[in-house]
Structure formats: C-alpha cells, structure tokens
Amino acid sequence: MCDAARAEDLLDWYDRHARALPWRVGPRARAEGVRPDPYRVWLSEIMLQQTTVPAVKPYFEAFTARWPTVADLAAAEDADVMAAWAGLGYYARARNLLKCARAVARDHEGIFPDSYEGLLALPGIGPYTAGAVAAIAFDRPATVVDGNVERVMARLHDEHTPLPQAKPILTEMAAALTPEARPGDYAQAVMDLGATICTPRNPACGLCPWRGACAAWEAGTMAELPKKAPKKRKPTRFGIAYLARRVDGAWLLERRPDKGLLGGMLGWPGSEWGDAPQEAPPIDAEWKTLPGEARHTFTHFHLRLTVKTALVPMDRPASRGDFIELSDFRPADLPTVMRKAFDLARGS
Known part of the structure; x- marks a missing residue:
C-alpha cells in the first residue's frame, strides 16, 4: 500500500x-x-x-x-x-x-x-x-511525532531499533506518511x-485501519514494540521540609528560584536535596519531626522528605521566606511534593 x-x-x-x-x-x-x-x-x-x-x-x-x-x-x-x-x-x-x-x-x-x-x-x-x-x-x-506516533511507526514498519536511538528513524517514517x-x-x-487503538498494551489490531499494512501485525511482534533501551536506575535523594505556622494561622512559605526544579513555585523552606541533608531551619523554633515521609518521584530521581513542624509567635522573624495569611493560603497552589508535605502535617 x-x-x-x-x-x-x-x-x-x-x-x-x-x-x-x-x-x-x-x-x-x-x-x-x-x-x-x-x-x-x-x-x-x-x-x-x-x-x-x-x-x-x-x-x-x-x-x-x-x-x-x-x-x-x-x-x-x-x-x-x-x-x-x-x-x-x-x-x-x-x-x-x-x-x-x-x-x-x-x-x-x-x-x-x-x-x-x-x-x-x-x-x-x-x-x-x-x-x-x-x-x-x-x-x-x-x-x-510524540510517543503515540513513535509507537505507531515502530509497529507499522516492524522497527526494532530501541528508543531513544530510534527517534530519527521513526521521525523519517512519519514524515514520509x-x-x-x-x-x-x-x-x-x-x-x-x-492513544485509542495502537495502545502500549493489548492493541486493538482488529479495529485498526492500518492493520493490513502493518508489518508488526504480520510478524506478530506488536507487543514487543517499540523497543526501549534499559532505563537507568533512579537515585534517591533526601531532604527536610520545614512547616512553620504562626499563632494567628499564617504559614511560612518561600518562592523557589526561577531556575531549577519547581522553579518560581511557592513551597516550604527546606534543606538542599542530597544524600545526607543538613539542618537548615528558616526560623528559630522548637521543631517537631513528624513520623513518616513525603515521597515524590521526579524525572531523574526519587525524593524522600522529612517533615518538621513548629508553632511560632507573632513577633519572631524568619531568615527565609514570608508568612502567608491563612485567608490567602491555598494548598492547591503548591506543587505536588509540597502538598504531600502539607498533607502529612495536616494528618499528624
């Protein structure tokens, strides 16, 4: 065809x-x-x-x-x-x-x-x-060419070169069509x-308009494609999130730098993320370590956050961040990992 x-x-x-x-x-x-x-x-x-x-x-x-x-x-x-x-x-x-x-x-x-x-x-x-x-x-x-198109092209042509090496090949195939x-x-x-027929698992080949032209269907290799190179194991990093609440209900938050993970987002002050995080409290307080962790997976690593909470008086200054009045605080505005830390504190 x-x-x-x-x-x-x-x-x-x-x-x-x-x-x-x-x-x-x-x-x-x-x-x-x-x-x-x-x-x-x-x-x-x-x-x-x-x-x-x-x-x-x-x-x-x-x-x-x-x-x-x-x-x-x-x-x-x-x-x-x-x-x-x-x-x-x-x-x-x-x-x-x-x-x-x-x-x-x-x-x-x-x-x-x-x-x-x-x-x-x-x-x-x-x-x-x-x-x-x-x-x-x-x-x-x-x-x-997105992931769906790569999968369709790999199966249509029975292309076994693994991703990501196959991207230029699959793009050329897509361009020709x-x-x-x-x-x-x-x-x-x-x-x-x-997205709907040539799905990653259990493709509905009987409903596919390209079945008769599909080399992988002819060879019976649909489930194997696209081939992917073995993924590298993601490392795990550790950190501390400090959730300070003022006696009037305001929360201490800081905006992260524009560059880097969660850039420009509001979040809890915390330590650097690494193998062994160092204490870095943003305000002088009696910090309580909560049981459990806030866990999140990013593209290149897993993160495990220890969550610490403290109640602080009205007149105590913070070395980092600003207090957000309770009426202006919306947990939904936080990135997912920061919401997980908040949920842990709220449930304690």
Whole structure:
C-alpha cells in the first residue's frame, strides 16, 4: 500500500472516530470551515508534554476560562499562572508559557506565527511543539511525532531499533506518511490511533485501519514494540521540609528560584536535596519531626522528605521566606511534593 493510500485510510477512520477534546476542532467542523485557535492548540500542546489527556483537561479549561486569549495570559501575574499550574508538574513549562505568551503579544501583536520556522523562534517552543501547532492550527504539512506516533511507526514498519536511538528513524517514517492534504487532521489522527487503538498494551489490531499494512501485525511482534533501551536506575535523594505556622494561622512559605526544579513555585523552606541533608531551619523554633515521609518521584530521581513542624509567635522573624495569611493560603497552589508535605502535617 502506498503512503498516500495509508494516509487516506487513516483520515477516513479519523472522520468517524476522532476524540472530542476541549482544544480540538473536530474533522466535521473543520470541513465546514471552522479554524482552530492557535492559542488553544499551543496551550494544549505545552500542557500535554509528559502529561496525560485526562490530567490536562481540567487545567486547560480553567486556564482558558481565566485567560481566554494569549494577550490575557501575557498580562497575567507570574504568581497567578504558577499557582494555576500547580499539580501539572514540570514547572519550567509554566515559566516558558509566560515567556512565549509575552513574546507573541509584544513582538507579533498577539498573533502566533503561522509557519514552523516562525513558531520555532518563539521562547519555549521546540521542534515538536512547532510542528504540532503548525500542522494543527495552520494546516502546514509538518511532521508531528510524540510517543503515540513513535509507537505507531515502530509497529507499522516492524522497527526494532530501541528508543531513544530510534527517534530519527521513526521521525523519517512519519514524515514520509504526512500528506499535503489535511495535514492537521492527519497529525491528530495518528496521535488518536496510538492513544485509542495502537495502545502500549493489548492493541486493538482488529479495529485498526492500518492493520493490513502493518508489518508488526504480520510478524506478530506488536507487543514487543517499540523497543526501549534499559532505563537507568533512579537515585534517591533526601531532604527536610520545614512547616512553620504562626499563632494567628499564617504559614511560612518561600518562592523557589526561577531556575531549577519547581522553579518560581511557592513551597516550604527546606534543606538542599542530597544524600545526607543538613539542618537548615528558616526560623528559630522548637521543631517537631513528624513520623513518616513525603515521597515524590521526579524525572531523574526519587525524593524522600522529612517533615518538621513548629508553632511560632507573632513577633519572631524568619531568615527565609514570608508568612502567608491563612485567608490567602491555598494548598492547591503548591506543587505536588509540597502538598504531600502539607498533607502529612495536616494528618499528624
């Protein structure tokens, strides 16, 4: 089967089975002339990086209700955006989100560039996101390759080179299939195929529009693909989180530096994270060590936090951070690991 016929078969399938997503203009509406909003496409793609669709949906809907245009987001306070992002993880994405929104508002009069090259020049947009926005928002024939597409390509071609070494090979395969007609719908169709049919486990090959052209189905190797290089064992780091509460109910919090993990986020003052954390209390107090730990896993390591709490008088100064009045304190604004520490303290 030629590449054009494969693309046509997939688009026929997509026309009937496209997922309804809050950021998507479906194939029927698109055929009737409805154009996707580049802002919504871009925002969804940033949120979906290393995050699942179910997790992203409520955040996307909250963001677009509060900041319906890129100009609205560009004018937002950093702290408000970081708080709204809390829980999505990979917080550098939120900082880059603001940089990009402000660049579009300042340098492009609030209009996203409509080419891959123009999008790639914006801060915080890499090759994948530039390709996705170019294809989905502007119908450019850009190659879009996420984890779903990698899996589909590996199986379609029975490609056994392990990831990540296989990425250039799979990208070339995906590029060869990308049609000139309806490239935006096609990009979403391949991702939908991977998300709903060509799933990591128990793929529904009997429902796949590409089954007859799939080399892995012919060879019976679907479950083995894509091959992945063995993962390195994640190290474990340790730290201390200090939860100080003033007698009037205010909590001592500090904003982390912009660069690094949890950059720009509010959190509990604490020690450095390492093999043997040193005591680093932010205020003079009688600290109580809670039983248990707050545990969290980041991309490259596991973290185990000892949680210490203290009640402090009104007039005692802190060497780090600021007291946040109880009426202004929202645990939901904290990143997940900091909420875990709070939950441990609240349950003690």
